[in-house]
Amino acid sequence: MSATPIISAPIDVVSTVEAATPPQLPPHRSHDPANNLKRTDPFQFGSRFLEEGDNVFEFNAWDHVEPDDEYKAFAEVQYAKQRECPASDFDKLRFNADPVKWWNVFYKNNTANFFKDRKWLRQEFPILAEVTQKDAGKKVVLEVGAGAGNTAFPLIRNNENEELMVHACDFSKEAVKVMRESEYYDTNFMTADVWDVSAIPSEENDSLPPGLTEGSVDVVILIFIFSALSPQEWGRALHNIYRVLKPGGRVLFRDYGRGDLAQVRFKKNRYLDENFYARGDGTRVYFFDRDQLEEMWGRWTPEKGLQEPSTLEAAAGSDATQATAKDDGAFDVVRLAIDRRLVVNRQMKLKMYRCWIQGHFTKRE
Numbered sequence: 086m087s088a089t090p091i092i093s094a095p096i097d098v099v100s101t102v103e104a105a106t107p108p109q110l111p112p113h114r115s116h117d118p119a120n121n122l123k124r125t126d127p128f129q130f131g132s133r134f135l136e137e138g139d140n141v142f143e144f145n146a147w148d149h150v151e152p153d154d155e156y157k158a159f160a161e162v163q164y165a166k167q168r169e170c171p172a173s174d175f176d177k178l179r180f181n182a183d184p185v186k187w188w189n190v191f192y193k194n195n196t197a198n199f200f201k202d203r204k205w206l207r208q209e210f211p212i213l214a215e216v217t218q219k220d221a222g223k224k225v226v227l228e229v230g231a232g233a234g235n236t237a238f239p240l241i242r243n244n245e246n247e248e249l250m251v252h253a254c255d256f257s258k259e260a261v262k263v264m265r266e267s268e269y270y271d272t273n274f275m276t277a278d279v280w281d282v283s284a285i286p287s288e289e290n291d292s293l294p295p296g297l298t299e300g301s302v303d304v305v306i307l308i309f310i311f312s313a314l315s316p317q318e319w320g321r322a323l324h325n326i327y328r329v330l331k332p333g334g335r336v337l338f339r340d341y342g343r344g345d346l347a348q349v350r351f352k353k354n355r356y357l358d359e360n361f362y363a364r365g366d367g368t369r370v371y372f373f374d375r376d377q378l379e380e381m382w383g384r385w386t387p388e389k390g391l392q393e394p395s396t397l398e399a400a401a402g403s404d405a406t407q408a409t410a411k412d413d414g415a416f417d418v419v420r421l422a423i424d425r426r427l428v429v430n431r432q433m434k435l436k437m438y439r440c441w442i443q444g445h446f447t448k449r450e
């Protein structure tokens with residue numbers, strides 16, 4: 086949910102964020118006009134840098150601003166408070182046992198306009214521009230956890246490829262209903278279906294999305310879906326994604342990064358596990374670390390599954406390595422970057438640090 090409405094932040098968060106001065110960019114970057122356009126386009130990441138002398142409240146957002154030590158220390162205090170007052174066992178069970186129930190309620194209560202359309206998608210992931218080109222040929226895109234269709238709809242609206250098919254799947258039937266009832270739902274280029282990415286294959290159910298077979302998908306889009314899974318579900322999700330992708334197929338990933346304001350702001354009784362929380366509406370959210378994602382996507386194999394950090398540490402100090410080397414994983418981590426933004430409420434003179442992680446992986450041939 087990158088488009089989470091910025092609700093008024095609790096006052097202690099506000100004052101601390103306000104007090105934190107963003108560090109300045111090294112001169113070689115801030116003085117490079119190509120990096121310092123001071124644009125007002127909110128979808129152009131990485132183009133507006135804060136420099137000494139800039140008025141931070143002149144624009145709505147600044148790119149790549151690292152929170153300073155004071156803010157980081159404040160975040161650690163917040164995490165300690167969250168751990169001290171975790172969710173009750175009753176709530177942990179409620180939120181973990183049946184996550185789809187909470188998402189169904191969410192989509193019943195929120196209109197399709199809740200998330201903003203992702204105009205930045207094709208710019209951030211050029212492969213999406215490629216598959217929608219007129220002469221791109223038969224291309225199959227699977228969006229996992231597609232929600233209200235805010236990624237799938239802009240994709241087909243800008244599509245010129247007669248042979249494109251976008252499978253927009255979500256495990257919430259209410260989300261699928263929202264997509265199917267949309268005025269933009271065009272079955273020539275899109276199908277919206279119920280599918281649980283963490284499903285376990287069985288005799289009755291091959292656990293693949295409706296209408297798709299093993300090795301049939303060119304591009305899998307994962308936008309703010311992995312954070313909705315519990316860590317126990319990641320391995321199963323990776324397996325299903327691996328199975329459905331063609332060799333050489335791409336995974337486009339964007340999700341919450343650790344230290345994002347949304348994490349720091351969680352109050353008591355919301356902490357489920359380390360970096361994993363339940364929102365007020367019962368939906369769950371995890372905050373990722375870049376290196377953790379590199380391990381996850383770089384080392385996962387269908388045979389070994391996810392590598393436990395303890396296995397990796399043990400392997401590092403031993404010749405009898407059991408862990409998969411990064412180059413032997415089933416996916417190649419082509420790109421994985423942290424995307425930071427300082428978002429400013431100019432009227433209220435508030436500063437908020439946002440942090441997302443964006444990745445591009447391919448299924449090894």
Ligand SMILES: C[S@@+](CC[C@H](N)C(=O)[O-])C[C@H]1O[C@@H](n2cnc3c(N)ncnc32)[C@H](O)[C@@H]1O
Pocket residue numbers: 086087184188200229230231232233234235236254255256257260280281282283307308309310313314
């Ligand atoms: C934070 S929302 C993001 C929605 C959409 N990708 C977007 O960015 O607008 C997470 C979505 O993942 C879906 N989801 C959660 N767990 C899922 C699962 N196991 N399989 C498929 N979808 C899931 C939820 O129903 C919800 O629509």
